[in-house]
Amino acid sequence: MIDRDRFILYHGRSNEEIQACRAYVKIWWQEELAARLEIADQVCENKFIFNLPWDMEQTAEIVEFGEALDWTYMPGRDVEFVYQMNRHRYWICLGQAYAVTGMERYVKMFVSQMKDWICENAITEETMQRTWRTIEAGIRAENWIKAMGYMVRSPHITDEILKVFSESMMLHAQYLAGSKKSFSAKSNWGILESSGLYAIGKMLEECATDQESRLHGREYARLALERLENQLTVQVLDDGVHWEQSPMYHNEVLRCCLEVLRLAEIYRMKVPSKILTMTKAMAYADRFWQKPDGTQLAEGDSDSTDIRDILTASALQFKDPVLKSGAYPRLDYESIWDYGQVAALKYETIDTKDPEELFTWQRESGNWYLRSDWGSNADYLHVRCGGLGGGHGHFDKLHMDLVVNGKIF
Secondary structure, X not given: OEOHHHHHHHHOOOHHHHHHHHHHHHHHOHHXXXXXXXXXXXHOOOEEOOOOOOOOOOOOOOEEOOOOOOOOOOHHHOHHHHHHHOOOOHHHHHHHHHHHHOOOXXXXXXXXXXXXXXXXXXXXXXXXXXXXXXXXXXXXXXHHHHHHHHHOOOOOOOHHHHHHHHHHHHHHHHHHHHOOOOHHHHOHHHHHHHHHHHHHHXXXXXXXXXXXXXXXXXXHHHHHHHHHHHHHHHHEOOOOOEOOOOHHHXXXXXXHHHHHHHHHHHOOOOOOHHHHHHHHHHHHHHHHHOXXXXXXXXXXXXXXXXXXXXXXXXXXXXXXXXXXXXXXXXXXXXXXXXXXXXXXXXXXXXXXXOOOOOEEEEOOOOEEEEEOXXXXXXXXXXXXXXXXXXXXXXXXXXXXXXXXXXXXX
């Protein structure tokens, strides 16, 4: 069982913090706020579409359920829908909608769906191929804890609901800790698993009401950091590029590392220096390959996603002017919720400095870049002339990106 007051201390938000974040996003991130509120309203009607920037399995059409959800439903036999559905990113939207509006219906839906999911999804050989893949378990850990952080003060989060939440998070931790696939060492899966295990482990260590759970939590957090350090050593090349050669999944790995560092600061825990070093190297790789319009390369299994939000979190984490030069001038929508108003003020004090070189050769991954300057109207050329990669890499050697006067050709 999680102690409510301890959980609020680390993951909850005071009324003052909520008011500050609410005011911030209403001023600077109105479109992003509207999109999250729309998702939250759709979820309250059992309607689902996955179109947030970092939804890995994006969809274009709303899928509408009746009164009962089917957690294994595959529209058009698309199993990727099942995976994205069971990551529960939309519960964070419910939490943010509750923080902004104070409307209890968002909490009621969170409680209803969480209880239904737990009831309908025991761990079996079959569910381990659908709703209980280890990658989904790792992603869910972050999403459940963040969502609960927004809503834990609601009267609908009773002691009974907190107990159900705690027991499921413990089950997730046991499942992730017991997974010893060699595949995880070389795949982005492993890092998403380790990030989730760390989130649950630290929550249990600091917030559990019984000594046994706290000790288990400490071991889970230790194991997660040990795995994460080893996985980064295997997967990240010396030039900071993830070996799979897919910017989309490079950034999923980077986002996990940044989340581990964020939680470590909340819990005032040191992490191995190699994790810090390699996380920063990955952020710098992002800055070097970032197109003039702020997006990542559409190379390998990647979308042309704007990476200024990731560089914003990276610049804040490392207080780095070069990273900030490719980021937003202020905290992005998710970062203000994750880091808070004090961090927003600190971020504004970080200087901005463009990288010194216009030519970049990422030797180990084989990526070559040349640009006229670091502005949004720059000329830019990228050629990929390195290894094939794997996992989410594609057969796209000699892939080229050309931008002239800021226009992508």
